[in-house]
Amino acid sequence: MSISEARDARVDDDGGDQRAPDPRSTEVAHRPSWVRNPTWWRRIALVVWAVAVVAMFVHNGVSMDRTGLLVFLCSGLAAASIGRRRIITVVVDWLPFAAVLVLYDQTRNVAQWMGMPTQWWLAVAADRHLFGGVEPTLWLQQHLKEATPPWWEIITSVVYVSFFVVPYAVAAVLWLRDRVAWRRFAVCFVLTSFLGLVGYTFVPAAPPWAAARCAPAEVVDHPRNPSCIDGLPDPDGGLLGTATPEHMGAAPEVERISARGWDVLHIPAASDMLQVGQSKANLVAAVPSLHAALTGLLALFMWPRVRALGRTLFVGYALIMAFTLVYTAEHYVFDILLGWGLAGFVVIVVELTRRRWTAHRTRLRERAHG
Template sequence: MSAVDESSVASQRAPEAARTRDRRLKYVRRIAVAIWAAVIVYRTVTEGFAFNRELVLLYIAAGLLAASIGQVRRMLYVIRDWLPFALILLAYDLSRGAADMVGRPTLWEWPVEADRWLFFGTVPTVWLQEQLKQGQPPWWEVVLSCVYMSFFILPYVVAGVLWLRDRAEWKTFVRLFVGLNFAGLAIYALVPAAPPWAAARCTPADVEGGPAYAPCMFRSARGVPDGGVLGAMQSSQDGANPWIERIVGRGWGNLNMHTASALLDAGQASVNLVAAIPSLHAGMTAAVAAFLWHRVHGAWRPVLAAYVLLMAFTLVYTAEHYVIDILLGWALAAAVIVILHRYEKWRRARASRSADRSTEMVPLYERPDDPVVAAEPEPAAAPEPVAKPEPVMKPERLRRDVVAELDSR
């Protein structure tokens, strides 16, 4: 075989070897993702749901690394690209003492009065627990517990899917997530506010002066005179406790997931307890729904709307937030979305102007030829009159004239 033939065979084998390697890596990635999913399911069954956001972030990063095996640069991007989410979680932890450092008094009574004004003297949290709370959690409280916990999981899942499918969309979502969370954290430091469950445990005398972490917050609402700052329940269902309770984790009891409920309680105790205004639970839910609204099939839009409303109901019924907190959370989400939309529009316009300036700086002889512009057709000139042709003499008559002229000579 000649050297030319050997070179031709080698050039044909190289693409085939590359395709074989790609197929093997694809199988490896699928196996790694399957192992990752099995580990997540096993830990969920044995240890409960990952209510710790740091653990959720670790789960997602591990899954993305498994899906990027064989792509070294992409694996490095996992660490770099998910750093903003880690910074958000760190900021949450640091925000616990922000109210004390800034020195702003905590709002205890204003949110209650705002809800009373909105609902003509009735506090929605008190009314809902009077009407719906039972001694044992009904089946639908399982749904409420899942909806509440989706706040700690869904944004990261959406970000993970976008990271794999569309990097431009992922960047847009990250800006929304980071902007909304940092705006909320800044407001928490400037305007600390106690949630309904804390107001039910404290009397006006206990919170005089607006303390951020009054000792009364860590006791039961049972026996607190007149229902504390929140107000007393006037009635209750059979077997239900006649005071306002923080019941967002009760639904897990129906699934025998008491460990999950305990983890939720531990997680709630470690976060900022006076971060009620605005409700980031409501704001982030609305922001995710708005982000996905034009990116999903139309059949999913009622589900997105129902999700936002169900989250609001969950927060009010379980004494996590006032209605005013939810309205302010929605308003903050809308403001951040509008600002980011204008920023994107300004950035595109700036890029367009920059491209135009770059074109103007190119010498004329290096610029591409302008496309030929079709000229408008000129009006047609009037046709000139055609002269009539002179009559042609017939050949017979011409011959006779010539013969006559010759005879005369």
């Protein structure tokens, strides 16, 4: 019996009748336990959210719209917060983070306004220097690419598109478990993104698939958007050259094949959505690779926060992303190394700043109590 029911049921000192119980208390007491348990409501809300996400994916394919992704993510966090913390904390924490990232999206085309000369040969020369005259993307497609996508290109396509989801999913888990660590990760994420923006604003560079479509004479003046970039691969291999493919029917030129795996899964909507998104993106924002930078950031940031299995997964994710980017002609190895270097720089700067700030606060506290 609850306290309110006991109070209502007590007998008068003179032996009078008991008070009638409060109908509302009686109604609550007779509700099933799961109705009063927020865990059940949280589970129901999460199931509804997950079904909605899967339905949107199947119907609309893979979307690279950051705003839509953040809305879906925050709605999932709101569901996961039922019975754990106030739902308003989702808005308080994530709205500034989302606003900064939306600002980043709005300023990505500042590179076009700057009009800096596009680097077509820089990364090609760097890769050939690193690999003894061999261009890695051309070599990989020569030895691995087939006329139609093999089953394992499902992995490369999923890994490539996971970049638009995984960093945010990790951020969401961090937010649920440790909001202090989440804030630090959010700072690293934003810094990496904006420093990457600075990189490809002042050093716009063409990726391998674009270099394979343009003959050297077509890019001698460092154009940003030559007509060849929208065409088919150059019969002579463009800046990368041609090779003899090991698999019959495979094209000897380098092709952009990051979306081919979705055809194996018979999800054409996913492939179409990805290709549309790629066509609207900055086509000469290869230096540094943000795919490599943010997956490298995940590995570095999560290393001290997870055990051996987690470390293996995060480092493995960064490595398989690197392979995917090079094989599918999205980035050069040069771009990836710069991306990893950027991630390392950001993590070191944020950690040193945190330590200095902590030491400064400690000194102030000691003076106040001294």
